Amino acid sequence: EDQVTQSPEALRLQEGESSSLNCSYTVSGLRGLFWYRQDPGKGPEFLFTLYSAGEEKEKERLKATLTKKESFLHITAPKPEDSATYLCAVQVPGSARQLTFGSGTQLTVLP
């Protein structure tokens, strides 16, 4: 069974304190790994897609990386507006229409 586990469940950082969120997955093949950001009371918003081990993508203070077993979302010098829940999801071959989501990491950045 495909599984996606995110850690930690919650993370509190001071403004400017860099850290990483983890998404580990157990799947039979990987077609793509997705990162989304979700603000309270809103739907998830797409951040990145990673396709193969070694791939990296960046957007402002965020950088996503991928290995064969996990993905990291690195947050450099975070600001309070980066506070949100970050979700990862995987897509496997043969399930073109379905993503398996992790339960998310709730990030709070304190000023």
Place this chain on the structure above:
Amino acid sequence: NAGVTQTPKFQVLKTGQSMTLQCAQDMNHNSMYWYRQDPGMGLRLIYYSASEGTTDKGEVPNGYNVSRLNKREFSLRLESAAPSQTSVYFCASIPGRGGNEKLFFGSGTQLSVL
């Protein structure tokens, strides 16, 4: 641009009542999805529609029905609501018919079943 619009935003039902959650997208997307989100669990797919006139079951379809009314609209119906269906429901869409495309989500419907 409105994107994906869901109505209502909040709803309280009594056990056994029925209701329909509405979803419409104005991006000319082909595929539409219904997810539910529960505390401590990831988003779980209820039903999806890869094109107008087609629907397929997702991971947790029991207790739900869907209708792809046209290319823009995809509704989710609870025929006899149960407390286990208390959740936040999200509609989403993608341009194609599946594959590695990013999902565009609505802002959700928070449903409580008493």
